[in-house]
Structure formats: structure tokens, C-alpha cells
Amino acid sequence: MTRVSLSRRPRQTDIARFAGVSVSTVSRVLANEPGISTNVRDQVIRIASELGYNIRPVPSAQPQNQRSVALIPVDQATGGLGMFYEGILSGLRGAASRSGGTLLPRLVRSSSLKASELKHTLSETDATGIFLVGIDPPEDLCGWLIESKIPTVWVNGNDPDLQFDCVSPANFYGARLATQHVIAAGHQRILHFTMSHRHTIRERVRGFEAAAAKNGVTTRIVQLPSASRTSMEACEAMEAVLRDEQGFTAAFCMNDMMAVGVMEALTNHHLSIPRDFAVMGFDDLPCASMTMPRLTTMHVDREAIGQEAYYLMQRRIADPGAEPRKVELAVRLVEGATVQAPCKQPEDGELSA
Structure with a gap:
């Protein structure tokens, strides 16, 4: 295979061009993030090496035997939105299974969730990370999570203070x-x-x-x-x-x-x-x-939300000091039959159809 070369210091845009992928994909490969196929990853690494790009060693993004707790509000999981959260859990379970990890779902009362309850759950399960699924934790609980440095991902949630990794639909x-x-x-x-x-x-x-x-x-x-x-x-x-x-x-x-x-x-x-x-x-x-x-x-692709949340957790465990990442997944219109132009009311002296 012909080697590639440049007359100047290589950049990620050069790697992307020679490898035939996006700059975002190159960035993810060089950061050793999950979700990239083996063929693409090998291609990017090969091109980067041939160009003389300085590839810095990073921690593995796929720790083995990762045990994570997924906390779900009991009123959401057992109410009309149960199927919504079951889809998210399915995505989390699938991603955990593929990476050799373990997902431990737990129903909680989100309105009364406290640090002591989380401590007990983590001790009981020997978990290394927490997924807050459909939960907006109070300020004091957020403070405890940050101080304790426990990898935490908000799933179907947004952190307005940008302190935690989050994934939600758009x-x-x-x-x-x-x-x-x-x-x-x-x-x-x-x-x-x-x-x-x-x-x-x-x-x-x-x-x-x-x-x-x-x-x-x-x-x-x-x-x-x-x-x-x-x-x-x-x-x-x-x-x-x-x-x-x-x-x-x-x-x-x-x-x-x-x-x-x-x-x-x-x-x-x-x-x-x-x-x-x-x-x-x-x-x-x-x-x-x-x-x-x-x-x-x-x-809303609920399974994709769960999968992306698990990837964020892998990234957080592999690189605890990484900047928080907020991910929004696109939604798409499903054309049913309940939206059309309003029926025109007949004017005075005009017969309706």
C-alpha cells in the first residue's frame, strides 16, 4: 500500500482526508473513544502513523467488568411512559453486554433521592458508575456526586450547570x-x-x-x-x-x-x-x-439514547478529567393521519361540501 506523506506538520484534517472519514471520527479514534468500527479505527491509526502524527497514549475506553447502576424513577417506569424508559434500558443493557459490563437497574423515588441512598446502593452493588435515567438531581446531591468523583451520566436529562455528561433527544x-x-x-x-x-x-x-x-x-x-x-x-x-x-x-x-x-x-x-x-x-x-x-x-430513538449514555460512561471512567459532554440525538417526523389543513367554515350564503 502506498504511504502517504506531507511536507508540513500533519493535522487531523489531513488524516481525515487520506482516511476518507470525518474529522470528528479522527478525533474520536485518537481519543480511543468507543463506537468506532475496528476497520475504521485501524485505518485512521495507520494513516496517522504514516503522516507522522503524534499519537498520545490514552487510557482504554472500554474497561472490563464495568458495573453500573441505572436509577429510574418508579413513577415513570410503572406509568404511561414505562415503554419510553424500557427502550432506554434496552439500549443500556445492549451496550453493557457488548462491552462485557454489567448494568444494574434500580427503581427509586426521584423526589426524595439522597446521597445516603446512593452510597448504600453503590456499596451494595459494587458499582463504579451511576446512570440517572429521567432524574434531575437536586443541587446538594449534584455537589456530593462531584465531590465523590463517581462517574455519572444523566440519561434523558440535561444538566444546566454543565458539570455532568448528558444525553437526550433534541x-x-x-x-x-x-x-x-x-x-x-x-x-x-x-x-x-x-x-x-x-x-x-x-x-x-x-x-x-x-x-x-x-x-x-x-x-x-x-x-x-x-x-x-x-x-x-x-x-x-x-x-x-x-x-x-x-x-x-x-x-x-x-x-x-x-x-x-x-x-x-x-x-x-x-x-x-x-x-x-x-x-x-x-x-x-x-x-x-x-x-x-x-x-x-x-x-425518539430510545435505544440509541441508552447506547450513547453507556459510551459516555465508558469515556468518563477511562478519562475522569475529560470535559463534560452534552449529546442530543435527532428526532424525526412520523407521518400519521392526525394533521391536515383545518376544515374551512362556509361563508354566509355558501353551501358546505
Whole structure:
């Protein structure tokens, strides 16, 4: 094979060009991060060596027999979002299995989670890392985690202080795309059903508001109680909106469970979906494919979130001093049959079709 050479000091862009990969891939290979195929890794290392690039030795990114605890809120895991978190756990388990590690899921009461409970769990399981799945830990607990130097990854969560590794779906951009889809269908008065009890959910509110502001549409935020775990609260809230008769023609719901409740209320009022009213969901949970008509929603790759979280944990254990990394995974539109242009009301003297 022909050797490559340069007349100047090589850079990562040169390695990427000769190896036929992205600069990001080169950076990950040189940092010995997981998630890169053996062939690509060998190719990048070979090109880097031939160019005379100074490859610094780094700790192994795949420690053996890694034992990690995944803490999941009991109310989330056993409620309507159970399938969401089961998908994340499936991704975590798969990544752990492939790397020879062990994942130990534990249900906790996130509202009362304390350092003493974590200490006991770590001692009991002999775990070397903690996944906080759907948990936004209080400030005092964050302080203890940092002081104790326990590798910690927030899964389906965002650390506003940028102290921890985090992975989540692209909540802001996904919500903005969802809202734009509803607006593009011709809707000018749109509801948003939400519970803003977590930072990730507030990002969906921001995405909704950004799209609405850009397009000058009329909106209303329908705030449900933080303890809402079924579609019942969304149904009752939508019933109240319909009684107000404020002329809204569409609703974007923060998750599919809420969308199911909204659709139930519309059906109770003999409104056709989407002819009379459009409904947009988020998450693409199994219930989205069971509605009639099929719910239009945003797909979240839950297994990929779990896999990426495990890679972040491997990186953190291999290099404890690395800067925290915040990863957002793209979401995509799932074209159902619950969003279309609103039904035009006949003008005076005009017959309806």
C-alpha cells in the first residue's frame, strides 16, 4: 500500500482526508473513544502513523467488568411512559453486554433521592458508575456526586450547570419541527399540552414557542399537573378548552399519552380528526400506532439514547478529567393521519361540501 506523506506538520484534517472519514471520527479514534468500527479505527491509526502524527497514549475506553447502576424513577417506569424508559434500558443493557459490563437497574423515588441512598446502593452493588435515567438531581446531591468523583451520566436529562455528561433527544429542535409541521398544514391557533416539571420538557415548550413566534400564530399553553401519568388529565383539560370555544384547530402534545387524551376528548365532542382538529404527539410510543387515525408524532430513538449514555460512561471512567459532554440525538417526523389543513367554515350564503 502506498504511504502517504506531507511536507508540513500533519493535522487531523489531513488524516481525515487520506482516511476518507470525518474529522470528528479522527478525533474520536485518537481519543480511543468507543463506537468506532475496528476497520475504521485501524485505518485512521495507520494513516496517522504514516503522516507522522503524534499519537498520545490514552487510557482504554472500554474497561472490563464495568458495573453500573441505572436509577429510574418508579413513577415513570410503572406509568404511561414505562415503554419510553424500557427502550432506554434496552439500549443500556445492549451496550453493557457488548462491552462485557454489567448494568444494574434500580427503581427509586426521584423526589426524595439522597446521597445516603446512593452510597448504600453503590456499596451494595459494587458499582463504579451511576446512570440517572429521567432524574434531575437536586443541587446538594449534584455537589456530593462531584465531590465523590463517581462517574455519572444523566440519561434523558440535561444538566444546566454543565458539570455532568448528558444525553437526550433534541427536545427543542424536535418540538420546533413538530410545531412547524402543524403550522405548514395551515393551522393558526394551536394549543400546547405540557407539564414543565423537567428541563427537557421545558425545552419542548421553548421549541413550540419559537416556531409559533416565527410564524405569528396564536397559541395557548395548557399546563397539566406534574403528577399526571395517564391520558385522563389531558382529556379533561381538552374538554375544558372545547367548552371555552376559543377557535383553536390543533394541539401539539409534549408526549403521545397526552395526545391520546386529547383525541379522546375530540371524539367525545363528535369532532373529526384531522378534518375538524389536528393532533401532534411526541416520542412515538407504541400507543401512537394504535390510535384511529394513526397519530402523527416525532420518533425518539430510545435505544440509541441508552447506547450513547453507556459510551459516555465508558469515556468518563477511562478519562475522569475529560470535559463534560452534552449529546442530543435527532428526532424525526412520523407521518400519521392526525394533521391536515383545518376544515374551512362556509361563508354566509355558501353551501358546505
